[in-house]
Amino acid sequence: MTNSFLRVLALLTVLLLGGCAASQMHGYEPTYYSYNVPQPLLDAVRLKLRQNGLVDAGIVRDSTGRVRLAGSYANEDEVDRAFVIVQSIVGIKSTSPFYPENVKLTRWESEASRALAANTTASRADTRPGRRIAFVVGINTFKDSKHFKPVPGEDDARVVMRSAEKAGYSVISLLGSQATKAAIEAALARVERDLRPQDSLFIYVSTHGTQPLPTPQGGDNRRMSIVAWDSGDASINNEPDYYLNLQRTAVSDTLVQQLAKKPTRNTRILIDTCYSGEMLRGLPDASGGYIARTNHGAPERAGISLASWTGPAFTAKGIRQAFEGPPADLGKGKAARTTLADELGSERAYTIITATSEGEQSLAPGNPDSTFTLGARQLKGSFFTQAFFAYLDEAQGHVEPAFEKAREFTRNKAQEVSRGERTQVPRHFATQSADRNSL
Structure with a gap:
């Protein structure tokens, strides 16, 4: 009798633990x-x-x-x-x-094939000194002010530009009303066309993000597009039509990833955008009640997926050092290299940082003109970007220690300003060791 009771108790424990894990683990x-x-x-x-x-x-x-x-x-x-x-x-x-x-x-098969075909012997033979190129986008207010609330994108971008220039980057920037869909896409195309394998590339984007969409990799590998200054249409009141228009008028992150996969000495990307269900909550729609019930009355939120920029999707998009030959150990009875760092080559550095985890908003002081303190500093902008670049100065450009401090600061700040109701946990992926990863 005792053994039967213990077996039932063990089974109930497993079921309870399983249910707890299911409720806490994203994607389950x-x-x-x-x-x-x-x-x-x-x-x-x-x-x-x-x-x-x-x-x-x-x-x-x-x-x-x-x-x-x-x-x-x-x-x-x-x-x-x-x-x-x-x-x-x-x-x-x-x-x-x-x-x-x-x-x-399929999009990535054709784009990866074109990218690999474009990496010719001519690019290998280019012996000109490498350059440092930065592309920075920041927007505070939007043409469609009805649906897009202000964010401190320009304030963040100016801090990033100063730091990039200090680090020797030639900065291409689009701020505020300069950052139209056409201007962003033209600048991305120009940088991609001129980029050489020996160059270093830094990309920073701070604006709103669109509703994230699934990728061919399935699961929760979602990607999202970038809201330009002129994205959206305030005259559209039907939610599906508004989203379709927003998709057409936003800048696909495919274009940013296409630039990121170009062969370089190193590539750094920092994305400070979020998607919030609150952004379009004012649009009348018959499905609003159902969606609210499904989310227990809360607005639906999702964010940029780090998995869409890393892992199998990362290498499938052709992000590799194209002038590197096949692994030397292939054909000699040794196992093929399988890690992402190996795929990219020891000389290729790649870093992707997102200001949030999935399902989170990128937070800043409620009033766009407000500042916040970090030690003795008065900072104006989003919590993560401002903290990260402040710590980056202290760390003399070394990314890992700056990121760890900024992540902890942002996590605590999000809890503080929301009184424990919201979280913001920035994420970081890099292909090289901490001692080499510097801006």
Whole structure:
């Protein structure tokens, strides 16, 4: 009798621990949660797909009741449009993140092939001294002020520009109304065209982010686009149509990643954007009640996925030192190198820093003109960017110690200003050791 009781107790303990883990680990919630998307919302999705020319697209319910894309798509741009429609009607949580199986032309296969083909012997033979190039975007207020609240992007960008110039970078900047979609895309194309393998590249972006979309890697490897000064349209009041317009008028992070995958001596990227469900909460929409219930009354939030810039997706996008030959140990009976640092080569440095983890907002003082203190300093801007570059000065440009201090400061500050209701935990990925990773 005692043994039976102990077995039951052990089983209950396992189940309780499993449920606790499921509720706390990001990405596991859908496995243990059943979604009941109302049929009228499914009908609205199908109608909106047809209205936007996606006549071969379809949707089905997955095993947990989420809406999953089915049917066929000409390319990943069509898939993106379909995800925008589904997410805007039923919400991010009720949308299955897995890509449809029938996509005729995949974006990264063609782009990776072009990138590798472009790395010719001519680029190897270039013996000119390497340059330091920085591309900085920062926006405080937006043309569509109805839907985009002010953020301290320009304040942050000016601090970044000063630090980059001090470190010897030639800075290309777009601030405020200069940072239109056309201007950002043109600048990205120009930097990509002129970048050489021996150069060092630094990219900084501080603005709003759009609703994140799934990637072909599936799971929670979501990516998001960058809101330009002229993104959006204040006259559109229908939520799916607004999101579709926003997708068209924002700058795809594909373009930033395309620049990041160019062969360089080193590449540094810092993204200080967030997506907040509060951004468009004022748009009237019949699905708002369902989405609110699914999120227990809270606005839906998600953020840039570090996984979309690293791991298998990272190397699949061709981010590698193109003038490096195949690993020397291949063909000699030794195991192939499998780590990301090995894939990139010992001479290639790559760093990606995001100001938040997924599902978090990038926080700053509530009043755009307010300042906050860090030691004896008075800083104006977002908590993470301002703290990171202040600590970077103290660390003489060394990234790791500056990041660790800024992350701890940001985490504590987020808890303080929100009275424990919000978190902000910045993330950092690098391919080289701490003693070599400096701005």
